[in-house]
Amino acid sequence: MYLSFSDRRGGKDDTVSRTTTPFKISPIIISLGLVSLFTDISSESVNAILPLYITGALGLSMVAYGFLDGIYQGISAIVRIGAGWTADRADHHKLVAFLGYGLSAVSRAGLLVATGFGAVTSIIAVDRIGKGIRTGPRDAMITEAAQPEHLARSFGVHRMLDTVGATIGPLLAFAVLLAIPNGYHAVFVASLACGVIGLAVLGIIVPARKRRAEILAQSAPASPQPVVAETARRLPFRWADLNNVGMRRLLLVAAIFGLVTIGDGFIYLVLQSRASFATQWFPLLYVGTNVAYLVLAIPLGRLADRWGRMRLFIVGHGALLAAYLCAALPSTGAAATLTCLLLLGVFYAATDGVLAALAGQFSTPASRASGIAAAQTVVALSRLLASVGFGVLWFALGREHAILLAAVALAVAIPLSVMLVRGIRLSQVTE
Numbered sequence: 001m002y003l004s005f006s007d008r009r010g011g012k013d014d015t016v017s018r019t020t021t022p023f024k025i026s027p028i029i030i031s032l033g034l035v036s037l038f039t040d041i042s043s044e045s046v047n048a049i050l051p052l053y054i055t056g057a058l059g060l061s062m063v064a065y066g067f068l069d070g071i072y073q074g075i076s077a078i079v080r081i082g083a084g085w086t087a088d089r090a091d092h093h094k095l096v097a098f099l100g101y102g103l104s105a106v107s108r109a110g111l112l113v114a115t116g117f118g119a120v121t122s123i124i125a126v127d128r129i130g131k132g133i134r135t136g137p138r139d140a141m142i143t144e145a146a147q148p149e150h151l152a153r154s155f156g157v158h159r160m161l162d163t164v165g166a167t168i169g170p171l172l173a174f175a176v177l178l179a180i181p182n183g184y185h186a187v188f189v190a191s192l193a194c195g196v197i198g199l200a201v202l203g204i205i206v207p208a209r210k211r212r213a214e215i216l217a218q219s220a221p222a223s224p225q226p227v228v229a230e231t232a233r234r235l236p237f238r239w240a241d242l243n244n245v246g247m248r249r250l251l252l253v254a255a256i257f258g259l260v261t262i263g264d265g266f267i268y269l270v271l272q273s274r275a276s277f278a279t280q281w282f283p284l285l286y287v288g289t290n291v292a293y294l295v296l297a298i299p300l301g302r303l304a305d306r307w308g309r310m311r312l313f314i315v316g317h318g319a320l321l322a323a324y325l326c327a328a329l330p331s332t333g334a335a336a337t338l339t340c341l342l343l344l345g346v347f348y349a350a351t352d353g354v355l356a357a358l359a360g361q362f363s364t365p366a367s368r369a370s371g372i373a374a375a376q377t378v379v380a381l382s383r384l385l386a387s388v389g390f391g392v393l394w395f396a397l398g399r400e401h402a403i404l405l406a407a408v409a410l411a412v413a414i415p416l417s418v419m420l421v422r423g424i425r426l427s428q429v430t431e
Contacts, residue, residue, distance in 0.1 A: 021147060021149055021150070023147065023150045023153060024147065025154065025157050026145035026146065026154070028141065028142075028145040028206065028207065029142055029145050029146065029154055029157060029158050030157075030161070031201065031202075031205045031206045032138055032141060032142060032158060032202075032206060033157065033158045033160070033161030033162060034161060034198075034201050034205070035101065035138075035198050035199075035201045035202045035206065036138075036158065036161060036162035036165060036198070037161045037162060037164050037165035037168075037198070038165060038194050038195070038197045038198030038201060039101060039104065039105075039165065039194070039195060039198040039199075040162050040163070040164075040165030040166040040168075040169055041165040041166075041168045041169045041172065041191075041194040041198075042104070042105070042108060042165075042169070042191045042192070042193075042194040042195035042198065043104065043127070043131075043169065043191070043195075044165065044166045044167075044168075044169030044170055044286060044290070045169035045170065045172045045173040045187055045190060045191045045194070046108070046111065046169075046173075046187065046188065046191050047072075047169070047170075047265075047286070048169060048170035048173045048174075048282070048283035048286045049173050049177070049184060049187055049282070049283060050068075050072075050265065051065060051265040051268065051269055051282070052282055053184050054068055054120070055269075058115075058116075058117065058120070060117060061395070063391050063392060063395050064117060064391075065265070065391060066266075066387055066388050066389075066390060066391015066392065066394065066395075067121075067387075067388055067391065068120070068121060068124060069263040069265055069266070069387040069391065070383075070384040070385070070386075070387035070388040070391070071121060071124050071125055071128065071384070072124055072128055072263070072387075075124075075125045075128045075129060075132070075380075075384070076128040076129055076131045076132025076133075076135070076376075076377075076380050077132065077377045077378075077380035077381040077384065078129070078132070079129050079132040079133050080132040080133075080135065080136055080373040080374075080376050080377040080380065081136075081370060081373050081374055081377050083096055083100065083132060083133040083134070083136055083137060083369075083373060084136035084137065084140070084369040084370035084371075084372065084373030084374070085369075085370050085373075087136065087137035087140065087369040087370075088140075088366060088367055088368065088369045088370050092208070093137035093138070093140050093141045093369060094137070094141065094202070094206060094207075094208040095208065096133060096134070096137040096369075097133075097134040097137040097138045097141070097202065098134075098199070098202055098203060099130075099133055099134070100129075100130045100131065100132070100133030100134025100135070100137075101130065101134050101195075101198060101199050101202055102130070102199055103126060103127075103129060103130030103133065104126075104127045104130030104131060104134075104195060105130075105192070105195035105196055105198070105199050106126070107123050107124075107126040107127040107130065108127075108188060108191045108192035108195050109192055110122075110123040110126070111123055111185075111188040111191070112185055112188050112189065112192075132373075132376075132377075132380070135372075135373070135376055136369045136370065136372045136373030136376060137369045139155075139356045139360070139369070139372045140360070140368045140369035140372055141206075142154060142155060142158055142356075143356070143357075143360040143368055143372070144365070144368070149305065150302075150305055151305065151357045151360065151361070152301040152302070152304035152305045152309055152353060152354055152357040153298065153301040153302045153304075153305050154301070155301055155353030155354070155356055155357050156297045156298040156299075156300065156301020156302065156304075156349075156353055157297075157298055157301070158353065159293070159297040159301070159349070159352055159353040160294055160297040160298050163290050163293045163294040163297060163348075164294060165194075166286070166290040166293070166294075167287055167290035167291055167294055169191075169194075169286075170283035170284065170285075170286035170287045170290070171283070171284075171287055172187070172190055173187050173283040174281070174283040174284055174287070176190065177283070244362060246361075246362040247359070247362040247363070247371060247374070249420055249421055250310075250358055250359060250362060250375060251374060251375060251378050252420060253310075253313075253314075253417045253420055253421060254355065254375055254378045254379050254382070255378045255379075255381075255382045256382075256413050256416060256417055256420075257317050257379075257382075257410075257413055257417065258378065258379045258380075258381070258382025258383045258386060259382045259383075259385060259386050259409075259413075260386065260406060260409040260410040260413050261317075261320065261382075261383055261386055261410075262386055262387060262390045262403075262406055263383070263386075263387045263390075264286070264289065264344065266387075266390055266391075266394070266403075267323065267324075267327050267340065267344070267403075268282065268285040268286070269399075270327045270328075270399050270403060271285060271327060271337050271340060272285070273399065274327075274330075285337075285341060288337075288338060288341030288342070288345075289341045289344040289345045289348070290345070291345065292341060292342045292344070292345020292346060292349070293345040293348045293349050294345075295345075296345060296346060296349035296350075297349045297353065299349075300312065300316075300346075300349045300350050300354075301349075301353055301354070301357075304350075304354045304357065309354050309357055309358050309361075310358060310421050312350050312354055313350065313351050313354045313355060313358065314414060314417050314418060314421075315350060316346065316347050316348075316349070316350025316351040316354070317347065317351065317410065317413070317414055317417075318414060319343045319344075319346040319347045319350065320343070320344070320347040320410060321407060321410045321411055321414065322343045323340050323343035323344050323347065324403055324404075324406055324407035324410065325407055326339050326340040326343060327340050327403055328400055328403045328404050328407065355375055355376075355379070356372050356375070356376075358375070359371045359372040359374065359375035359376075360372055390402060390406060393405060393406075
């Protein structure tokens with residue numbers, strides 16, 4: 001098969017029409033979406049006030065914020081592949097995901113007592129490690145529950161529900177800060193409660209399935225069930241399953257883009273400093289981006305399945321480039337700010353779920369969580385470096401020059417990525 005610039009149907013035979021199978025969303029994907037909804041209310045209510053809390057309440061420098069944002073973006077990389085491997089090897093995706101969600105929920109309690117740089121850094125690290133543990137197994141569960149020809153669209157549905165929570169979270173933080181000036185700890189309490197609710201939904205509603213055994217049972221329906229189960233237990237996980245041209249090129253492109261993707265908090269701080277609006281309105285910047293993501297997640301997921309997942313992934317980074325340029329412009333009007341937030345929403349809707357769908361298509365069923373985790377690990381590590389580096393650039397060059405430099409780097413990365421993925425000959429990942 002080919003990983004062409006218009007890669008479709010996950011690399012499957014395009015002679016089969018995608019319109020022959022009506023789109024149906026699995027209840028498992030809806031349940032996982034609700035888990036993500038409550039978890040994102042928890043995490044994004046904190047994330048929306050984190051730049052202000054660090055630079056204002058704690059009085060830390062922009063370099064310190066860059067380090068913390070790098071931890072937020074990339075520390076999960078140290079466990080992503082290990083968690084994906086564990087879930088694949090044991091065929092217990094839900095159990096591993098539950099551990100990750102539980103770790104993030106527990107970290108919220110730590111924010112209530114943390115006051116110094118070291119304590120806040122440790123708590124952020126624990127929260128992000130929890131995210132690293134849960135994401136690969138959860139996305140593998142989505143991949144297995146989705147219709148292959150509608151994979152990106154199914155991820156779009158999950159990301160839509162996820163983004164509902166990511167929109168409510170900053171609104172919750174805004175409401176708390178509006179009612180209680182400097183009420184950061186009240187936000188942390190609400191965050192903890194929502195995290196516990198999400199964990200309960202996962203534990204009670206989402207079914208735990210041995211997907212590998214189901215796949216083998218479908219492929220050999222005449223075999224006795226004990227034989228199928230025993231074969232499933234013996235089915236090996238091999239890192240070689242991920243060593244195909246499609247996966248290697250995907251990881252390289254993801255790394256290149258990750259190195260030139262700076263954290264949203266930096267962009268929002270640029271917008272705030274340029275427009276000079278009150279700090280209690282700061283969380284609404286996250287709302288603007290998340291509303292755009294919410295509206296566009298399903299349509300762009302559907303477009304990715306029809307038009308090409310890799311193509312849309314690269315075009316989405318074009319929207320990020322436009323957001324950088326919009327933030328760097330001297331204009332201080334509301335229209336420029338809203339345009340920047342819309343572009344960020346387009347970027348996330350075109351890349352987040354699509355990256356997981358791409359990684360899933362280049363992985364075998366026995367290595368799917370590991371494949372998705374590998375792609376997310378590369379992104380997390382590269383964004384960690386990007387955040388730390390951008391914090392230093394901001395300190396050394398100033399915000400306008402730093403963001404313009406990031407825009408130039410991204411402008412170079414886009415055509416480079418196009419050349420890397422156009423017309424590449426692939427071997428089948430199932431060979």
